[in-house]
Amino acid sequence: MDVASAPRKGSPEGAAGQRGGGPPGPGRGGLGVADIVFFVVSAAAPLTVMAGVAPLAIGVGGIGAPVGYLLACATLALFAVGFTTMSRYVRHGGGFYAFITRGLGRPAGFGAATLALLAYNGMQIGVYGLLATGTQDALRVLWGVEVPWPVIACAGVFVIWFLGCRSIEFGAKVLGVLLVAETGILALLAAGVLLDGGARGLTWDSFTPDNVLTPGTGAVLAFAFAAFTGFESTAIYRNEARDPHRTIPRATFIAVGFLGLFYAFSVWIVIQAFGSDRVMRAVTDDPLGLFFTATSQYVGDWAATLMHLLIVTSIIASQLAFHNAINRYGLSLAKEGVLPEALGRVHPRHRSPYVAGIAQSILALLVVAAFALAGADPYQQLLLWMNTPGMIGLLALQAITAVAVFRHFHRIRHDEGRLRTVVLPLAAAVLMAGALWLVISNIALTTAAPFTTNAVLVLSVPAVFVLGVLLSLRTRRSRPEVYEGFAAEPPEASSSSSSPRG
Numbered sequence: 001m002d003v004a005s006a007p008r009k010g011s012p013e014g015a016a017g018q019r020g021g022g023p024p025g026p027g028r029g030g031l032g033v034a035d036i037v038f039f040v041v042s043a044a045a046p047l048t049v050m051a052g053v054a055p056l057a058i059g060v061g062g063i064g065a066p067v068g069y070l071l072a073c074a075t076l077a078l079f080a081v082g083f084t085t086m087s088r089y090v091r092h093g094g095g096f097y098a099f100i101t102r103g104l105g106r107p108a109g110f111g112a113a114t115l116a117l118l119a120y121n122g123m124q125i126g127v128y129g130l131l132a133t134g135t136q137d138a139l140r141v142l143w144g145v146e147v148p149w150p151v152i153a154c155a156g157v158f159v160i161w162f163l164g165c166r167s168i169e170f171g172a173k174v175l176g177v178l179l180v181a182e183t184g185i186l187a188l189l190a191a192g193v194l195l196d197g198g199a200r201g202l203t204w205d206s207f208t209p210d211n212v213l214t215p216g217t218g219a220v221l222a223f224a225f226a227a228f229t230g231f232e233s234t235a236i237y238r239n240e241a242r243d244p245h246r247t248i249p250r251a252t253f254i255a256v257g258f259l260g261l262f263y264a265f266s267v268w269i270v271i272q273a274f275g276s277d278r279v280m281r282a283v284t285d286d287p288l289g290l291f292f293t294a295t296s297q298y299v300g301d302w303a304a305t306l307m308h309l310l311i312v313t314s315i316i317a318s319q320l321a322f323h324n325a326i327n328r329y330g331l332s333l334a335k336e337g338v339l340p341e342a343l344g345r346v347h348p349r350h351r352s353p354y355v356a357g358i359a360q361s362i363l364a365l366l367v368v369a370a371f372a373l374a375g376a377d378p379y380q381q382l383l384l385w386m387n388t389p390g391m392i393g394l395l396a397l398q399a400i401t402a403v404a405v406f407r408h409f410h411r412i413r414h415d416e417g418r419l420r421t422v423v424l425p426l427a428a429a430v431l432m433a434g435a436l437w438l439v440i441s442n443i444a445l446t447t448a449a450p451f452t453t454n455a456v457l458v459l460s461v462p463a464v465f466v467l468g469v470l471l472s473l474r475t476r477r478s479r480p481e482v483y484e485g486f487a488a489e490p491p492e493a494s495s496s497s498s499s500p501r502g
Helices: 014-019 033-044 046-052 054-087 096-104 106-143 149-165 168-196 217-226 244-274 279-285 287-298 301-335 354-373 378-411 418-441 443-447 451-478 480-485 491-496
Strands: none
Touching (some): 033 168, 046 054, 046 106, 046 168, 046 301, 054 244, 054 279, 054 287, 054 378, 096 106, 096 378, 106 301, 106 354, 106 451, 149 168, 149 354, 168 244, 168 287, 168 301, 217 443, 244 279, 244 287, 287 301, 301 354, 354 378, 378 451, 418 443, 443 451, 451 480
16 A cells, blocks of 8 residues: 555654664664764764865855855754654664655665665775875874875774674764764864964854855855765664664754754864964965864864874774664665675674675775775875765755655655645755755865766766666566565554555
C-alpha cells in the first residue's frame, strides 16, 4: 500500500522506536545527544574550516562574511524542522536514502544511496590530502622534519581504521576530547581579542547592510554551506541512539545551531583582531596564516604552535566521523542485499561494522596510492578533486530530502501541522537548490581547476544518481525480493509507517 496509518503526533514510539529501524546492526542504545552532536560537529572540522577556509570566504565576501554562515545556518535549520519531524516516521537507520525512498519511491532511494556512497567517500578520502599537508606543516614548524605526504596519508588511513573498528561509544569519547580541544583554542583567541578590544575597538561593521549585500555574498554562501558537511549523521546513528524519538531532533538542532553561531562568531573575531579596515590586506598577504597570526598576537606564540597540532587532530576527528558514517551506510545496504553480505558483519566485541571499515580503508589506500603515483598535489588535487563531488552530492541529497519530506506527508494520514510538513520543507527545498546553484556556479573558487575538470567533478554527481536509479530497475527485475525490502521498516514498525512507492 502507498498509504498506511502513521503514528500520531505525540504518540509513543513503542518497541520499534526504542530499537530503531532497518536491519540488525551494531550495539544499540549507547549514544546520547552529546555523543551524536560530537559526530556531526567533528565531521565539519570547525578549526580546520576556520583556519583553512574562512580567510578565503573573507577574501571574496569582505567583512560581511560572518552573515553568510548565519544565513547557511538558518537555511539548514528550516530543513531540520521537516527532517526531524519525518524522523519519527522513518525508523530505518539508512539516513537520507531511507527518507527519500519513503517520499519519492525506491528508484530515487537507490539513486540517493549510491550518491551518498560517492559523497561520503569523496569527502573522507579527499581529506587525507589535507591531513598530509596539515601534518607536514606541523612537523616542519615544530621540529623541522620533512615527511613525504603519501607516508602521512597512509598512516592516517591506518589510524582511522583502528579507531573506527572500536565501539561507537569509544569513537564518541575520542571525538569529544578532540572537539573540545579544537574549539578551545579558538575560544582562547576570542577571549584575547575581546579583552584587548581588537585592533580598532570592537565594531559591528560585519552586520551592516552595506557590507552584507555585496556581489561576493553568493561566493561566501558557497563556502558557508560546505562548512556544515556531516549533517546527516544524526539520522545515521538512529539505531545506536538512546530514545531516538528525542535524541535525533535535539542533536540535529544543537549541532546546526552550534556550528552556525560558532562559525559566524569566529570569523567576526578574526576580523576584529586585524580591524575592519585592515583585515582584507592581511587576507591578501597571507590567507592561510590569518588565524595563526592573530593567535600569536592576542594569546601567544605557544598558542599558535598548539594550533598547528590541533588542526591535525581536527582533521583526524573529521575523518573518523565520516568513516563511521560510511561504514553504517555499507552495513545498511549490505543487510538489505544491495551490497555484498560480508559488509554487514558486525564485530563480536566492539559491535562495529568492521568489515565495511576494512573495505573503506582499502579503498582509501588505493585512491591515495593512485594520486601519489600520478604525482598529484595532496591539497590542490587529492583534497579538492575528491571533496568537490562529495560536497555537491551532500547538498543535492539535502535538497531532494526536503522534497521527499513534503511528498511523504502529502501521502499519509498524520496530525502534524502544515508549517512543518508543507511550508518549511518546500522553503528548504528551494533554498537548498539555491545553495547548490551557488556552490556549482562558484566551483572554480574551491577547486582552482580548469573548466573541463570542474565539469567532470560536477557531472559525476547526477551521473552516479542516475546509475543508482538504473540499478534499482535492474534489481526489480532480477531480485524482486531485494527491491521490495529496500529501506523497508522492520516488521514491528510496518503497521505505523507508509510503504515506499515502487
